[in-house]
Amino acid sequence: MSKGDTIRIESFIEFMESLAPPEIALQGDRIGYHGPEIEVESVLVLMDYLDDVPVDGYDLLVLHHPPQVEPPIPYYVAHSNWDVADGGACDALADALGLDVESFLDPETGLGRICRGDITLEELMERTCDLRPGTVRVVNPREYLDRVAVVSGFGLSDRDLIKRAFSEGAYVYLSGDLTHASAVLARNLNMTLIDAGHHATEMPGLLRLCDMIEGLGLVVDITDTGTPWTEYRYETF
Missing domain, CATH: 3.40.1390.30 (NIF3 (NGG1p interacting factor 3)-like)
Known part of the structure; x- marks a missing residue:
């Protein structure tokens, strides 16, 4: 993994909240940072956290959907506040x-x-x-x-x-x-x-968010987790 700039998590949170203020999130949405005080150099952007997605080597996950199981590394969720944000x-x-x-x-x-x-x-x-x-x-x-x-x-x-x-x-x-x-x-x-589809209509926003985070000088990757199912048609049976 290549090297990037390093910023404190407080600065990263401030940046994310400038893009998608927490106060505009829909009521009850589990957004924001979850983890200890860290320094951030490498970020992995995901729509959904899935436990079979490799996260080793990253300091932080940026998730669109709040995770349904707890990720093994710190994470930041930008969900409904990113949906409604200007430019989101x-x-x-x-x-x-x-x-x-x-x-x-x-x-x-x-x-x-x-x-x-x-x-x-x-x-x-x-x-x-x-x-x-x-x-x-x-x-x-x-x-x-x-x-x-x-x-x-x-x-x-x-x-x-x-x-x-x-x-x-x-x-x-x-x-x-x-x-x-x-x-x-x-x-x-x-x-x-x-x-x-849910996934396809949210990917433009996730790609835009990834580009914005890259502007901080961090190492930023995105993994497209796709739709969480496989479709079968009756002709295949």
Whole structure:
């Protein structure tokens, strides 16, 4: 592993909080630094901590999702505060899709973005495929898209966000984690949902965060942990 600059963890925390202030996190979110006082030279960025991902040789993990098992080294979590932050995960997703942000989807929390579309569904699907989602599910395809709501990660599992997008005139909503109930709601609203997956819609934000941390002069690597399952289709049985 190459050598980089070294900073105290206090300085790293200050930097991260300047990007994604802890006070904008959703209530109950387990964000921030977890570990003792250390000096940081090498950082590994992960969406999810998995115990089969090698972390030896790194001083610090930067995780997007709070870990479900405790990592063996200190870690920093930037989760919902990074999703809603100015320039954070939701903005990174909009940028990756070539969409111009108009406003917040949920002004109260800062979650999600409503964007000007002025494109066809085919054009948006081509841009979505650049995220390498594996599969994309679409509810109520429509030819022309003038306003598009986006949320990185979980957005299609939240029916209140779907209703909010509809009430704001964003009849196309792209995110991940589509559920059966959400799809039924969208069918009844005649609203288009595009499920590009939780992982794929969060990767633009994780890559942006990695680039920002590299600006500190540290050694920064990113491991794409992918989706935590394998898909099988009935043709393979």
